[in-house]
Amino acid sequence: MPQGIEMRHIRKYFPSSDVLACDDVTFAVTKGEVHALVGENGAGKTTLMNILYGLISPDEGQILVDEKSVRIQHPNDAIRHRIGMVHQHFKLVPSFTIAENIMLGIEPNQFGFIDSRTEAEAVRKLADDFGLPVNPNARVADISVGMQQRVEILKTLQRDAQLLILDEPTAVLTPQEVHELYTVVRKLADSGRTIILITHKLLEVKEVADRVSVMRRGRMIGTHTVADVSIRDMANMMVGREVILQVDKAPAKPGETVLKVDNLLVSGMGSVPAVFGVSFQVRAGEILGIAGVTGNGQTELIEAIAGLRPVDGGGVTLLGEEITNKNVRERRDDGMAHIPEDRLVMGLNLTTNLDENVAVTLYQKPGYSERGVVRQSALRQLAGQIVSLFQIKSAKIGEGIRTLSGGNLQKIVLGRELHGSPKLIIANQPTRGLDVGSIEFVHQTLVEARDAGAAVLLVSVELDEVFSLSDRIAVMFEGRVMGVLDRKDANEQDVGILMAGGSLEGDQSAQEKVGA
């Protein structure tokens, strides 16, 4: 039985992007503990764990399992040393059953024919042993994200992992699923297994981990017992300076109605309605936050409002003008700005340079092009303005943006979208995957835009974010708005109930369900 794993003086340099991802990192875990590995994006935590799992080979340093130096050059080596990893993006075959996925590569077979009954039996036994019930014959495509994660964990356990690396495990889960996961993690730790939890949610660390290691810019800042450090301490260690965790904002001064969504019907994949009769309003100078678990129609709703997805019924009105059938450019001309969920594919074009990225919304406007010829100098000037206004370090005019960090990329998107003071700002998961420092910046920027009189429609699956930014909160579940609450009257419990599809019967806030 391994007594612990140690990584000594690990160094990894990526020449293609000129990043020193791990700089003399020493990291140790002992048997039976839940060890959180925290740090901002780009701090090197995923790289470190990929090295441990054999996905990346380090330039220098050694890995010790039970005080014996080992070479891990491939995930197969890691599995042999009983190390398992659950990636942030699950690596399951959707069309296979749970049993087939768990036994993939180690199928019990006779003369090459797979015995599916034995397979299902083995998985059932495994699930019972660990108290993680699953239906071995269900297809992965049909089960929830939380269940998929459970399958991934079982997969590593089937391969007898003693050390489990979980990469951002709670990013995609509902609050209930998160709690189930915590229970599972504790149980596994109690059975003598070691868990490494990669995360940047500090609340999570406090709740479930025994010890925490903080990384910053490729260096190990320190390892502490969780009970001895506060969330603020950890945040400061991560960022390297004082962080304001609470958004400072004055009470909203709502003005006229900017966006009016009326009984909107939008179809999702395969003609099943993804948004089912949603109505709400957003007024100037306020932030309406839409809370909900991922995949409850938020993306479809936002895309329909932004003009990226056809509407099947109902209407969208911007400043009293019907825009339901207008195209994206017309909507933008009417004063709409959109910070998309996926900044890498939708928000930015990574194949081109900074100038052309900031130009996409206004290249055809007078001043930026004349008779079909783009005025390069105007674009450069605009890019320069945005870079200096938003303090986008390391972004340079006329140069590529591929190697910038997530926070800097999001600043480019923000800078472009907020240029020319839009009337309506749609922000879909504006801080997804960002580090604490960048989240702080994005939040401040949105509140400033609100105070300047913009209507902000915010979608987030992070309850904290919805609560700290919104003036009113709408909760979506299965394509419907379950209720719109005033921030003052809302508490996490009520929102949690609505997010899970429950209702607040007898509660007066439920009265607000339809009207806004």
Place this chain on the structure above:
Amino acid sequence: MTPKGLRLGLENAAIPIIAVILGLLISSIFVFIAQSDPVQTYQRLFCEGFGPRGCETFGDLIIFQPQADDGTTQTVFAPTYGVGGHPLSLVLERGTILILAALSATVAFQAGMFSIGMDGQLVLGSITVAFLGYWLPQQVYTLAGVIDPETAPAGLLTVMHLVIPLVCIAAAMAVGAFYSWIAGYLKVKLNVNELISTIILNAIAVQVVGYLLRNPLRSDFNTTARTFRIDDTAWLVPFNRGIFQDVEWFSGSRTGVGIIIALGAAVLVGFYLWRTTGGYEQRMTRGSRLFARFGGVPSERAALRAMLISGALSGLAGAIQILGVERRFVDGFQSSAFGFDGVLVAILARESIPGIMLFACFYAGLDQGVINLQFGNLPRQLGGIIIAFIILFNSMEDYIRRIISRIQSRLRPPRAQLAEVPGEPST
């Protein structure tokens, strides 16, 4: 340029050069199999392709010492030594059509359309000018009451010589553009894969042109079907019959106005792609279709526009080949795959305009060298093998880059202090 930009630029230029060297190295295995000496073979290959008359070694490609009749030698700069005609002028002749086809491919690729329909568009353009170049002047002569063109008034001939090639070229470009638009429309409206549709459209075009050539447009009972020779007034007169008839460098080559048109087209395509809103729209569409839609870029229109321009350039390539070089459409031309060679040139040049000029000429020279080599003991296939290997190594871009960066990281220690840590490359 910043040091980093310079480094990237050098790296981009280094990859095709490394690919060429590796391609030649590996191909030498086949030269060995053919029981020849690779060094000697390559010397002859390059001399036939790029060297002056009498060139024998790699050195002769640059500095050459030709022997005069009286036995004395002189030292000259090889590329400009034109006694007896220079193979480089033939390279220009062959390169013209490749440049235009490669530009055509580039415009389509830069809109995210992997169209390889250059062949179909090109041969349709060719057959159009082969017909118009003969038929149109006939109509004009009939209308003007001229029985023998030799006796036509000089004024009329001059006007015709200015107008008819332009009309022919415009018609060929329109035909090519229309044929390309079909694939674009199918892609944009019905989401038909443009790679498949252009392959099919190429096959259809080749068959249709074959039919036209062998039936309605056949001029005589020559064993090889061919159209009538185009009228002299439709002919883009080559340099060696026109302004440069005293320059020996051009003798034996049918290079003419075509190369100037091709260079002009290259400049215009470069300007269009990198300086106009149209080019911006199509490049953004290529970079990320979602990004373009999100930003309000009319990406469908941009893709269709790119296909139209691409088709027009292919049609232009076909027109110049007939009007300036062949002067008639001879059976076999429709399957000579100049369009596909253009696609290869575009890929090899990584869609850069200067790269296309360079590689089109390199490709043309290699092709020409090999044709002349086959009179020796080496098979014609050698050229194909070399080009195939070069393209293969060229597409190992990532691998070559990784090797380059590995060497770099050995040579140069990483910065100790990182001002800003960019995104985690591992996830």
